[in-house]
Amino acid sequence: MLVLNATYEPIHVCGVRRATVLLLKEKAEVIEAGLGELRAERTALARPAVIRLRTYAPVPRHGRRRLTRRAVFARDDWSCQYCGSRGDLTVDHVIPRSKGGSSEWENIVACCAPCNRRKADRLPHQARMFPRRSPRPPHPSVFIQVACPRVPDSWHAWLGQAA
Numbered sequence: 001m002l003v004l005n006a007t008y009e010p011i012h013v014c015g016v017r018r019a020t021v022l023l024l025k026e027k028a029e030v031i032e033a034g035l036g037e038l039r040a041e042r043t044a045l046a047r048p049a050v051i052r053l054r055t056y057a058p059v060p061r062h063g064r065r066r067l068t069r070r071a072v073f074a075r076d077d078w079s080c081q082y083c084g085s086r087g088d089l090t091v092d093h094v095i096p097r098s099k100g101g102s103s104e105w106e107n108i109v110a111c112c113a114p115c116n117r118r119k120a121d122r123l124p125h126q127a128r129m130f131p132r133r134s135p136r137p138p139h140p141s142v143f144i145q146v147a148c149p150r151v152p153d154s155w156h157a158w159l160g161q162a163a
């Protein structure tokens, strides 16, 4: 299920069980129905495709969502941030760890293996290699795409402004 915040901003994806609990406790409402129904105890609910929280949940917007390779690739459009190649992707520390670079969103970009070898253990100005976009923590929709690579059609309207 796609979960929208009270403000209709997509925030994450949850499983059927979690969605059922949120709906039964009336912490969320169905925005778009899916196919079939959810059964819980003696109740049957229409199975939702999109639910919305009734009260605003603070989102770690610039926050420390878990950094994974897949999320970095998704944020960077699955392309090397130095040459644009889409093949053989890995991740690069813009400031190498050996030079004090952190493993935070702001210091990690998608990078193809050849660029990674070329840049090696050098700083961007030493290698004359600068990321095309300065890396930032990704929009929540990036995590939704990572959690659910095949996004159902009914979600697109909600994810529209994203990524």
Ligand SMILES: [Zn+2]
Pocket (backbone or CB within 6 Å): 080, 081, 082, 083, 084, 085, 111, 112, 113, 114, 115, 116
């Ligand atoms: Zn490259």
